[in-house]
Amino acid sequence: MGIKELARHLNISIGTVSRALNGHPEVNAETRKRVLEAAAALGYAPDQAGRSLRQGTLNVVALLLSTDLTSKTDTMFFMELSRGIQDQFAEHGLDLVIHLNKPGMDMLDRVKRIVERRQADAIILAETRDNDPRLDYLAGRNFPFATMGRSWSGGSHPWMDLDFDFAMRAAIDRLAGFGHRRVALVTGDPGYRLDTMLQDAYRRELMDRGIAVDEALMIKADTHEEGGYKAMTDFLAMSEPPTAVIFPHYRAVVGAYACLSESGLQPGRDVAILSCSADTTIAQFMAPPLTCFRLDLYGLGRRLAQALLASMSRFAESYGGALVQEIWPWELIGRDSDGFRVG
Amino acid sequence: MGIKELARHLNISIGTVSRALNGHPEVNAETRKRVLEAAAALGYAPDQAGRSLRQGTLNVVALLLSTDLTSKTDTMFFMELSRGIQDQFAEHGLDLVIHLNKPGMDMLDRVKRIVERRQADAIILAETRDNDPRLDYLAGRNFPFATMGRSWSGGSHPWMDLDFDFAMRAAIDRLAGFGHRRVALVTGDPGYRLDTMLQDAYRRELMDRGIAVDEALMIKADTHEEGGYKAMTDFLAMSEPPTAVIFPHYRAVVGAYACLSESGLQPGRDVAILSCSADTTIAQFMAPPLTCFRLDLYGLGRRLAQALLASMSRFAESYGGALVQEIWPWELIGRDSDGFRVG
DNA sequence: GTCTATTCCGTAAACGTTTACGACGATAGC
DNA sequence: GCTATCGTCGTAAACGTTTACGGAATAGAC
Incomplete structure (x- = not known):
């Protein structure tokens, strides 16, 4: 036919x-x-093949995710994000295809393959690193792309990011308001933009309040349950444990809760727990309910797609054509996991 | 170039x-x-477009997921599954692309679009329903497809499914062994093959043990935290509450735990909780750790991809060409959420 | 009636591959 | 020396679409 x-x-x-x-x-x-x-x-x-052969366009945008990261953190985050991205693209007849990158494989190779085989008209990358050769490659080939998270690489390109400064200020404001002075921060893999930004903001906020930064209170841990469990164990073993701990992700908090419970301690009473993760329904059903942040991930996805579209010559006119780089707000949802006055 | x-x-x-x-x-x-x-x-x-135009093949297989289901249950399930599928396809140079279907949109339309625009060489469907027009459509067009979960529709096609009979027998064996006679079952949307199979098995296992089936103990609830919370609330309000509850999904258990905690009850002591969900790291960090099932989701994904490949003329010879339909085992992981002697 | 402008449509080239077909030279058999 | 076979390669058609170009028909202006 x-x-x-x-x-x-x-x-x-x-x-x-x-x-x-x-x-x-x-x-x-x-x-x-x-x-x-x-x-x-x-x-x-x-037929898509015939059409794209003729007009050199596929109507496909690739989203590249790595399964090792998603399996260690929150698949929900990317699901919501993807949903927003896809809805936005659908308005222009573009399809979003998600490429899952397995742990061993080099992400750069994957990107090269997509570009060289012309499997997509544009690429969206997540999990950006401070120094990210993928971005440099794409920028060098003049291939349209956008990223979730800023990076030092890739020149000036469209991106969306989260306001880590605000989040950390809100978090430490709140904890300091409860009287906490020994506030710990659990971080993930160094090199990820997300983590460096959180650490920088953490240091700055503490210093702004005249609280000395104790490097021992910043420990690196996997962002899943076991990582949180291990981190909490290490904290409790310290001669002077922190009275409050900021976790990047709610799954790590689950591990931390378990660790505290085993030691007969209670989150929100003996140790304040606060998470930088996006608010998920599970957070409000934890015992005690977890203080974390509300994020409009769906809207973020849509806007990220818009930013990319604005950078593509084919759609630039519909979007004004300006470079779009936005920092999105968080909203702190205070619950019971961190609410006590330290004496 | x-x-x-x-x-x-x-x-x-x-x-x-x-x-x-x-x-x-x-x-x-x-x-x-x-x-x-x-x-x-x-x-x-x-160039993929030129190649596929010439030889009528795209080297792309589509996996269709709906965001409303994944957001209500476990994205991890599909991530692991997708990872296995993709690895298998990669061995033949095939790419897996995930199509996310938003809640309102008809899945059948989505399937039709993929077929008519020739966006994929084959399709993998999940969340099959007892009566699934998508499968009939694909079978009618003679389009290669495979499903995660059996269905009455679509004639004889390759699928993978889970051994619900075994799971329910193992679950009720275990609970009955603890002396439970009032065992409740929380189910999801009727019409999904998964739920009907669980319910059938549930009834059969109870009857086999001479336990009368109390329809009031089978209630439908959303498969996320709020659903579990609400279901547990309803159970506690009964004049004669169940002593054990089987939840389909761990996220529902989180809600149930919260509900019990508010009533001063403790899972594993006052009410036995058992989940049919795949074992996830979060399950062993819950308080108390949750009894559920171990599943090789990655292997399941690989095998599902193999089943599909075997049905495609291009690859049939490498796989023997026989129709592949397999029922996969579960392994019960007993933990503390359900271990107490009633009576 | 001629000329021009307009509206609509047909023709054919082009996109980047793969592959059936045929051609060419070399080798071997007799 | 003729034919047959083999190994290697060039030629050109084909896949399904879009679009530049030109042509036919109609209408309007003089």
């Missing part, structure tokens, strides 16, 4: 059929109507 | 270049070596 068959069925040339379907102005209204009706009746849809 | 340019650079015809790259036998070993080296040096990779 190609365009040829459709044209023959209508006694029209394929050129006219194509023009009718693509909304070109130089076709009779009556003819267009006939074509559209016949196409719907016969279930014709243009 | 097309094949033409590469051929010109080598002073060879494009036909020979193509044959050399695709491993055809009728090309001189020396020539092949030159071509391969030049391709690597110049970073040439065949």
